Amino acid sequence: MSVLTATAAPVISTGSMPQETHKPSHPDTFKVVFTPGEFMSSLISLKDFKKGDVVTMITGYIPSERTRTSIQVGLRQHVEWNTDMVFAQHSCNPNLGVDLQYENKDEWRVVALRDIKVGDYLTWFYPSTEWDAWGGGFPCSCGTSRCIGHYKGGKGMTLEQLATYEYINPHIIDLHKLEDA
Numbered sequence: 001m002s003v004l005t006a007t008a009a010p011v012i013s014t015g016s017m018p019q020e021t022h023k024p025s026h027p028d029t030f031k032v033v034f035t036p037g038e039f040m041s042s043l044i045s046l047k048d049f050k051k052g053d054v055v056t057m058i059t060g061y062i063p064s065e066r067t068r069t070s071i072q073v074g075l076r077q078h079v080e081w082n083t084d085m086v087f088a089q090h091s092c093n094p095n096l097g098v099d100l101q102y103e104n105k106d107e108w109r110v111v112a113l114r115d116i117k118v119g120d121y122l123t124w125f126y127p128s129t130e131w132d133a134w135g136g137g138f139p140c141s142c143g144t145s146r147c148i149g150h151y152k153g154g155k156g157m158t159l160e161q162l163a164t165y166e167y168i169n170p171h172i173i174d175l176h177k178l179e180d181a
């Protein structure tokens, strides 16, 4: 079935969410680091992972429009993460891959791209799922040697640039091909 399944759970929004009322979605796996300032919070690991481990399956999402807190899962489909994964920051040298290549949505997963230690910040490469960055994107503060500068989504990168990253999802490649056609 191609229709995304909605859940009754409340949508987790970030930024303005009061820390006091926040209920961790994965208390054994990761933890939100609440940081003052607009959209400055992030996610750290509570476990060690080996490269290739599944860090979490993607469950409980809610179909959505493109928002600051959504993830693009198809050519025109977006969902709200609806878990603490929404707090994971973008990095141009991420330690997580978001793997949506499976036809069966129950198989969608977040994978460790390298060994991860307790306390490491958890990050993923937003252009691996997002074609067009919400609100025009942001100046990236990942500070890595691979930093692409201003994040604009997959459409702001060439296919050759994207090919140097793992887990660039099929809809991003397809959207590039459609644009180039």
Ligand SMILES: C[S@@+](CC[C@H](N)C(=O)[O-])C[C@H]1O[C@@H](n2cnc3c(N)ncnc32)[C@H](O)[C@@H]1O
Pocket: 014, 015, 038, 039, 040, 041, 042, 068, 069, 070, 086, 087, 088, 089, 090, 091, 138, 139, 140, 141, 142
């Ligand atoms: C899905 S939220 C991530 C959680 C967010 N940091 C928070 O506190 O709610 C995405 C927003 O976080 C910020 N962000 C994420 N990664 C970033 C990065 N590498 N550099 C600068 N801002 C980033 C941007 O404001 C972006 O629109």
